[in-house]
Amino acid sequence: MLAVVRRLLLFVAALFGMSLLVFAALRILPGDVASVMAGVNATPQRVEALREQLGLNRSIAEQYGSWLGGVLRGDFGTSLLTGRSISAQIGVRSQVTFPLIALGMLIALLIGIPAGCAGALATSRPARQSFRAISIIGGSIPALWGGLLLILLFGRGVGLIGILPSQGFPQQGWQNPLQAVMSLLLPAMTVGIIVAAGIMRYTRSALNEVMGSSFIDMGMACGMTRRQATLRIGLRIIAPQLVSVIGLTLAEMITGVVVVENLFALQGLGSMLITDVGNRDLLTVQSELFLLSAFFLTIGLVVDMLHQLIDPRLRAVKGGIQQ
Amino acid sequence: MSGNIEPGTTEPENKEPENIEAESTAPGGTGPGNKDSAGPQPEYDASTSETTPDAASGSTDETLNALSKKPKGRRNWLLALIALIVVIAVSAGAWVFSSLRSTPASTGTVAKSVTIGLKLAPTNLDIRNESGSALDQVLIGNVYQGLVARSSENKVVPAIAKSWSKSDDGLTYTFTLNTGMHFSNGDVLDANDVVWSIRELVDKQYTDADVLSTMKSITATDDNTVVITLNKPYSALLWALSGRAGLVFDKDASYDAKTQAVGSGPFLLSSFRQGDSITLTADGKYWGSDKAKTQEIIIRYFADDNAAVNALKSGDVQVLAPITENLASTFSNNDDYVVKAGDDTDKFVLAFNSKGTSTSDKRVRQAIRYAINNEELIAARGGSDAALGGPIPSLDPGYEDLTDLYPYNPTKAKSLLAEAGYSTAKPLTLRFEYANIYGTEIGDQLKSQLKAVGIDLQVNVVEFSAWLQDVYTNKDYDLSLVDHNESHDFYQWADPEYYYNYDNPKVQELYAKALAATSDEEEESLLRQAARLVSEDAPADWLFNYRVTTARVKGLSGFPVNLNQSLLPLWNVTMRNPA
Numbered sequence: 001m002l003a004v005v006r007r008l009l010l011f012v013a014a015l016f017g018m019s020l021l022v023f024a025a026l027r028i029l030p031g032d033v034a035s036v037m038a039g040v041n042a043t044p045q046r047v048e049a050l051r052e053q054l055g056l057n058r059s060i061a062e063q064y065g066s067w068l069g070g071v072l073r074g075d076f077g078t079s080l081l082t083g084r085s086i087s088a089q090i091g092v093r094s095q096v097t098f099p100l101i102a103l104g105m106l107i108a109l110l111i112g113i114p115a116g117c118a119g120a121l122a123t124s125r126p127a128r129q130s131f132r133a134i135s136i137i138g139g140s141i142p143a144l145w146g147g148l149l150l151i152l153l154f155g156r157g158v159g160l161i162g163i164l165p166s167q168g169f170p171q172q173g174w175q176n177p178l179q180a181v182m183s184l185l186l187p188a189m190t191v192g193i194i195v196a197a198g199i200m201r202y203t204r205s206a207l208n209e210v211m212g213s214s215f216i217d218m219g220m221a222c223g224m225t226r227r228q229a230t231l232r233i234g235l236r237i238i239a240p241q242l243v244s245v246i247g248l249t250l251a252e253m254i255t256g257v258v259v260v261e262n263l264f265a266l267q268g269l270g271s272m273l274i275t276d277v278g279n280r281d282l283l284t285v286q287s288e289l290f291l292l293s294a295f296f297l298t299i300g301l302v303v304d305m306l307h308q309l310i311d312p313r314l315r316a317v318k319g320g321i322q323q
Numbered sequence: 324m325s326g327n328i329e330p331g332t333t334e335p336e337n338k339e340p341e342n343i344e345a346e347s348t349a350p351g352g353t354g355p356g357n358k359d360s361a362g363p364q365p366e367y368d369a370s371t372s373e374t375t376p377d378a379a380s381g382s383t384d385e386t387l388n389a390l391s392k393k394p395k396g397r398r399n400w401l402l403a404l405i406a407l408i409v410v411i412a413v414s415a416g417a418w419v420f421s422s423l424r425s426t427p428a429s430t431g432t433v434a435k436s437v438t439i440g441l442k443l444a445p446t447n448l449d450i451r452n453e454s455g456s457a458l459d460q461v462l463i464g465n466v467y468q469g470l471v472a473r474s475s476e477n478k479v480v481p482a483i484a485k486s487w488s489k490s491d492d493g494l495t496y497t498f499t500l501n502t503g504m505h506f507s508n509g510d511v512l513d514a515n516d517v518v519w520s521i522r523e524l525v526d527k528q529y530t531d532a533d534v535l536s537t538m539k540s541i542t543a544t545d546d547n548t549v550v551i552t553l554n555k556p557y558s559a560l561l562w563a564l565s566g567r568a569g570l571v572f573d574k575d576a577s578y579d580a581k582t583q584a585v586g587s588g589p590f591l592l593s594s595f596r597q598g599d600s601i602t603l604t605a606d607g608k609y610w611g612s613d614k615a616k617t618q619e620i621i622i623r624y625f626a627d628d629n630a631a632v633n634a635l636k637s638g639d640v641q642v643l644a645p646i647t648e649n650l651a652s653t654f655s656n657n658d659d660y661v662v663k664a665g666d667d668t669d670k671f672v673l674a675f676n677s678k679g680t681s682t683s684d685k686r687v688r689q690a691i692r693y694a695i696n697n698e699e700l701i702a703a704r705g706g707s708d709a710a711l712g713g714p715i716p717s718l719d720p721g722y723e724d725l726t727d728l729y730p731y732n733p734t735k736a737k738s739l740l741a742e743a744g745y746s747t748a749k750p751l752t753l754r755f756e757y758a759n760i761y762g763t764e765i766g767d768q769l770k771s772q773l774k775a776v777g778i779d780l781q782v783n784v785v786e787f788s789a790w791l792q793d794v795y796t797n798k799d800y801d802l803s804l805v806d807h808n809e810s811h812d813f814y815q816w817a818d819p820e821y822y823y824n825y826d827n828p829k830v831q832e833l834y835a836k837a838l839a840a841t842s843d844e845e846e847e848s849l850l851r852q853a854a855r856l857v858s859e860d861a862p863a864d865w866l867f868n869y870r871v872t873t874a875r876v877k878g879l880s881g882f883p884v885n886l887n888q889s890l891l892p893l894w895n896v897t898m899r900n901p902a
Contacts (some may be wrong), residue, residue, distance in 0.1 A: 031788030039454025040795060040805060041812070043533055044820075047796075050452070081446045081453075082597050083581025089597070148629070157637025167630040168623065168639060171600065265623075265630035267599045275598060279446060280788045 007304065011297055018293040019071070019286075023064050026282045032056055033080050033280045054080050067286065076287040081279055086287045090269065096169055097261070097268035100184050100191070101253045105246070107192030108199055113242075115196070116203025117235070120211065121227055131204065138197030147190040147263045154186060167265035187264040191257055195249055202245050206238040213237075240307045247303035251296045434898035436619040437879065440631050440640035443888075444598045444624035447581040450567060451529040456808055456889040459567065461601055461622060464892040467586035469569035470498060470517060470549070471561060472892075475885040477668070477718040477810055479561045483517065483571055483587070484549070493556030493841035498549040504610045506573045506587045512610075514543035519574040521551075534563040556839045558846040562811055589615040589894040599624060603893065615894045616881065635660075635874060641898055642875035644887050648705020654874045662874045664707040665884035668716045668810040669869035671761075673769070677862045678824040679801045681751060686743040688861040691802075692729035693736035694776040700768060701867050711868040713858035714816055718886070720843070721813070721850025725858045736776040745777065752779045756794055757804035758787040765804065765866075795822045806869060808888060813850060816857045825862040 034050040035042075051057055058066075070077050076086040119131030153159045155166030164186050170179040210216065211230055215237060219229030258270025269288070276284045308314050445457040450467065464472060464482075472482035484498040504512040521541050524532050537557045542550050553560070563569070576585045584592040589611065590603035601622045605615035623640060625631035632650050634640045646654075646662075654660035675682040675691060682688055701708045709717065712725030745751040753773075755766065766782035773780045780802070785793070794800045803822070807815070817834035819826035830853050837849035858865075873884050881895030 029788075031786075031790075031792035035791045035796060036788050037453055038530075040791075040807070041809060042454065042530070044796075046528060046530075046533075049528055083447050083449070083579060084597070092596075151629075151633060155633055155637065157639075158633050162637070165639070166633045166637065167625070168634065169599075171602075171621070262627045263630060265625050265627060265634070267596070271598070271626070275446075278786050278788060281446075 007301065011301060014297055015290075015294055019068060019290055020064075022286050022289045022293070023067070026286055027060060029277075029280065029282075031280050033282065036279050037081070067283065071287070071290065076291070077283050079276075079281055079284040081276075081281045081284070086284050089272070089284070090288060090291060093267060093269045093272045095173060096184075096266050097254060097257065097270065099180070100188055100257060100261075100266070100268065101250060103181075103184055103188035104191035104195060104253065104257070105250060107188055108195035108249075109246075111192065111196035112199030113203050116200040117207065117231060119200065119204040120207035120234075121230060131200075135197045135201040135204070138193055139201065141194060141197075143190055143194060143259045144263060146193060147187065147260055150186050150190055151263075169266050183264075183266075187257070187260045187266060190260050190263075191253065195253070198249065199242075199245065203238070203242065206241055207234050210234040210237050240311045243306050243310060244303055247299045251299050254292060254295070432900055434617065434900060436621065437617050437642075437896055437898045438621040438623060438640045439882075439893075439896075440623050440625055440634055440643040442625060442631070442645060444626075446597065448584050448592070448595060449580040450570065450584075451524070451527075451572075451580065454530055459889045460887070460891045461603075462584060462586070462592075463567070463570065464588060464890065465590045465603060465894070466584045466588045466592050467570045467572070468588045469565055470571060471565045471569060473562075473565045473886075473890055475883055475890070477886060479565050482565075483512070487561070489841075491841070493558070493839075494553050496551045496553075496560065498551070500547045500549065501610070502547060504587060505608075506576065506585060507591050507606050507608075508573065508576055508585055509608075510573050510575050512571065512573070512587050513546040514549045515546070516574050517541075517549050517571050518543045520570060520572045521568070523572075524568060529567075531563070531567040534559070534566075534568050556841050558838055558840045558843070559811055589613055590620070613892075613894045616897045617893075620893050620896065635876075638876075641879045642873065642882050644873040644882075644884075645871040646874045648707050648872055651705070651872050651874050659877055660874055661877055662872060663884050664870040664872045665887060666718055667808070667869060667871050667886055667888065668718050669806050669808040669871070669888070670711060670714070670716055671765075671866040671869055672714075672805055672807050673864040673866050674803045674805070674823050675861070675863055676798065676800050676802070676824055677826065678798070681743075681753065682801050684743050685861065686739045687745075687751065689729065690736040690739040690743070690776065691773065691778070692861050692864045693732045693739065694773055694778065695769065695864050695866070696731040696772055697726075697864075697867060698731070699772070700765070703764070703768060704867075705872075707870050707872055709868040709870055711865040713854045713865060714813055714863075715850065715854045716810075716868045719810055719813075720847045721837070721854055723851050723854065725855060728855075728858050729861065729864075733776050740777060747777060750777055750779050752781065753801040754783065755780050755802040755804070756783045756785060756790060756800050758790040759784045760787060761804060761806065798822050798824055804866075808869075810886075810889075813853065816853070816862070823862055825857070825860070827856065827860060830856050 032051070034054055034056055035047050038047045038050055055063075067077065076090075078084065079086055079089065082089065115131070115134070119128065119135070122128045122131055151158055151166045154161055154164045156162045156164060158166060165179075165183045166186055169183050170176050172179075174180050207230060211226075211234060215233050216226070216229045219233045220226060224232070255270050255273065257268065258274060260266075261268040261271050269292075273285065273288055276288065441457075441460070443455070443457040445453065445455065445461065447453055448458065448462065450458045450462050463469065468482050470482065470484050471479050471487070474480045483500055483504065485501045487496060487498045489496050498517075500514060500517070506512055518541050521535070521538075523529070525535055525538065537553050537555055537560075539552045539554045540550075541552075544550055551560070571587065573585055573587075578585050582595060587610070589606055589609045591606050592601065593604040594600070594602040603615075603620045603622070605618050609615070623634070625634065625643075628647055628650055631640075631643055631646065632653070635643050635646075635654070648664075651662045655662040673695070675688045677683060677688075697710055701710065710726045712728055713723070715721045715723070740746075740751060743751075755769065757766065763782075763784055766780075766784060770780040770782055790803070790805075794803045813834060815821045815823065816825055816827075817831045819831075833849050833853035833856070837846050837853065840846040840849060871884075871888055873882065873887060875882055876898075878899040879896065880899070881897055882893075883891055
């Protein structure tokens with residue numbers, strides 16, 4: 001219990017630190033939203049008037065205070081540029097990015113873990129080498145290039161087997177689930193293949209390490225074949241490590257998919273961040289970054305808790321102490 | 324390499340029948356019996372027999388069985404897997420294909436909905452505060468209307484005012500309005516709304532308010548007549564009123580101007596998804612004769628050029644503007660599409676800081692102009708842009724072909740540089756900063772062209788907002804590039820405070836006279852003289868006049884080709900599906 005409270009306190013402290021860091025870092029950027037709004041035909045007086053109107057003339061401390069106050073009340077503010085509530089905007093964009101990441105991760109796991117196991121279990125030299133080569137090549141495909149190839153293969157109206165939409169997200173969004181999933185398939189594959197290579201590499205090397213351990217010998221002594229022991233005991237043992245890697249990769253993917261979002265003309269969180277930074281809509285950017293860091297920290301929290309669930313040894317240790 | 328992609332591409336289909344991958348590996352799962360799993364991964368047999376002969380003694384039988392089955396079992400398993408994947412892929416493909424085609428466009432009919440692909444998305448809809456031509460493009464003439472409007476030849480034509488007259492001294496303009504006008508919310512539109520809108524513009528200093536700085540008063544003499552009086556003649560008044568300054572808003576309506584729009588035009592703005600799309604719906608009760616011919620027009624924005632091209636190819640959009648000349652080639656060779664470049668007022672201005680450390684020397688500026696090979700730049704972009712030798716493009720009053728003032732002549736450039744005191748021993752280094760929206764190619768090309776005459780160009784491609792800070796506000800630059808797309812923007816050269824730092828009293832005087840001219844001929848001739856003076860002083864090189872290329876499917880008609888990045892009336896657009 002104490003550990004959980006400490007973990008949560010740490011979580012809050014980290015969030016507060018993030019808010020300061022994000023706010024300060026964004027003030028270093030040159031230019032401001034008023035001059036972007038006014039454009040290249042505006043008089044300096046007009047830029048000044050806009051600055052006044054948008055509250056950009058207030059002191060830094062005052063701006064930080066009012067923003068943090070809003071965040072504490074759960075109000076992330078209204079974008080200076082779009083005039084919409086920032087949380088609503090993030091909500092809309094999340095409907096693209098999070099399903100994309102989930103689908104990409106699913107594809108990555110379906111390819112990566114089996115391939116990693118196969119790589120670890122392969123005994124002949126050429127087989128091991130080719131698995132290694134596949135993981136290296138897969139991991140080094142640039143997303144842009146992989147995506148273009150997939151479009152050339154499967155893009156509707158463009159590809160050889162033109163069956164999948166290659167750009168855009170349906171106007172109706174998730175009210176039309178079939179089309180929504182269809183529009184995410186190609187981008188998810190693009191992301192998935194790259195992530196799969198990483199997971200494959202990780203699974204293989206972690207399994208290789210475990211295979212030399214006494215757990216496997218024990219399993220085999222109890223009558224399992226080497227492969228059975230590896231898959232049933234080895235995988236179980238590396239599961240916590242795998243979960244950590246998956247958690248980290250998920251966090252990375254949120255901003256990492258921006259190239260893919262652009263290529264497939266999807267309006268996700270990554271492209272939103274980049275547009276807003278470009279427009280110097282700092283209030284929106286800092287709220288976005290704040291929420292994203294909260295998300296990263298939450299993933300860390302979830303991963304920790306999953307470890308407890310997956311790894312009975314951790315529970316056993318704790319139980320021992322309690323007794 | 325492509326072989327590497329295939330395992331991935333077949334995966335999603337596996338999602339439905341998840342058993343394929345899951346069973347073959349069974350990670351931590353229920354553990355299939357030895358007999359089931361012995362086939363697929365025969366490699367283990369070698370290892371068990373080599374490394375653990377004694378430990379595996381309990382399962383010797385299975386091992387032996389597996390060994391004997393190995394060759395055949397492996398092949399069968401692989402074949403079965405491949406066959407299954409192919410069957411699933413094909414059936415899933417067929418299913419998807421049929422379900423996506425389930426709403427086929429009936430042939431030979433006029434489409435109810437047309438989708439248009441554009442590039443630059445507006446961040447919000449507040450046309451009175453937010454700058455940028457993306458808003459003019461989609462809103463003016465479609466949702467909002469002005470007192471007067473622009474034609475595709477950039478001439479002033481009637482809109483809310485059906486006619487107007489100008490007094491001989493050029494100080495009084497009388498506008499006669501149409502009758503029976505109303506806004507989309509049903510409110511009546513009359514002279515009072517016009518007067519209120521323009522007074523608001525001036526009082527609140529909205530975008531473009533400065534073009535009305537010479538206005539003395541605006542009054543409604545009756546419901547259908549508006550009179551504008553000026554302090555001094557202003558020849559560009561009508562043209563200015565055809566842009567944002569003349570827009571008429573409903574004084575009684577209250578709405579969030581950033582996310583909604585209530586105007587008097589032929590379309591209603593029914594949805595705005597920022598950065599993604601705008602949906603316009605025909606207003607069935609529109610007052611004018613230019614009623615929308617298509618019920619619904621969806622405007623989609625594509626940041627990525629390839630995605631835009633794919634959208635046109637797959638039929639998700641029916642027209643794309645702009646499309647880069649190089650990408651357009653796939654459509655120009657195809658009979659199903661029409662590709663056309665339109666005239667425009669976009670000027671790619673390579674400005675030389677007239678007060679810069681070395682660019683304040685006129686010889687340096689002239690040398691740069693001689694060193695630039697404009698034809699080569701245009702050819703590299705596909706060849707549809709027009710050469711431009713001065714600040715006024717062909718669609719604006721006062722245009723004159725000035726390209727022969729500074730023809731490409733590297734020898735002359737070198738001698739001018741030598742005169743100015745630069746040599747191979749003491750080369751000229753210049754900083755060139757521009758916004759990343761124009762791509763990196765143009766910077767590379769200019770760098771190599773100027774290198775040929777001994778100028779070392781240090782290219783710095785930055786975000787637009789950083790450019791605004793460094794160049795536009797602080798004027799801290801040697802060379803800068805911007806696509807000045809607005810029409811009638813010669814004032815930039817007559818304003819010594821503008822970021823060009825160009826200050827020539829003669830030009831300012833000519834421009835003031837041109838504005839005060841009471842006849843079009845007089846105005847044009849004065850502007851022509853001023854433009855020539857500017858070009859001779861070489862405060863910039865006008866790299867080219869960008870002409871926007873539009874690609875559309877054959878059945879689409881009525882889509883504007885000229886000026887369509889700032890003026891895009893859509894009422895006439897119709898899409899006839901091929902019979």
